Amino acid sequence: IQKDKDFKPIFICMLLMFCSTIIGIFLNFQFGVFTDNLKRLIQYYMIFGYYFYFKSYMCKYNFKCKKYFICFVLFVLLLALLFNSNVSLFGRVVTFWNSGNAYANAFIENSVFSGVFRYSFIWTDPNNIAYVITGIIAVIFLLTNIGLGEKIILILINIYILFSCMSSGGWINFFITYSLLLLHKLSSQRIQKKTNIKNILIFFL
Secondary structure, three states, X not given: OOOOOOHHHXXXXXXXXXXXXXXXXXXXXXXXXXXXXXXXXXXXXXXXXXXXXXXXXXHHHOOOOHHHHHHHHHHHHHHHHHHHHOHHHHHHHHOOOOOOOHHHHHHXXXXXXXXXXXXXXXXXOHHHHHHHHHHHHHHHHHHOOOOHHHHHHHHHHHHHHHHHHOOHHHHHHHHHHHHHHHHHHHHOOOOOOOOOHHHHHHHHO
């Protein structure tokens, strides 16, 4: 791992996150959030570990991720279409994966606490799938060879799912992500080959 060119910036990030967690002990001691902050730190460390593991695996076995990502996007789209056509049936289908989802039970009864239906995929928080779907599609753009028609279809799917989620944070993430993708496209020919811009973008996503 230490020989990987991404190790140094990620290690620096891990150190900064660790320092932030320690500082938070003293600044937010009265709020009792240290345990939560520590859990988040460990979760991020595990994500970095997964990043190196899957990167090594994909490089070693020449793993092609495009078809799996596309299948995931289509699965999310399928459930979104079901959600918008029959929210009660959607709630019953979602309980197959997440039986403890209170929102799914509310969907079955056609009633939610706020009176507004928001698509949350098989998860509880609609914001989660809003962030994830944009990130997955961005990775498809960066790491796979797809035509212009496929890109347009994926962007339209992304927009449709965001409308279904009604996530403000998801829209902000969408515009930032696609701005970075556009910046990468415009500047790719001027960036030196040794600069691994793809991994930098994936890291921020």
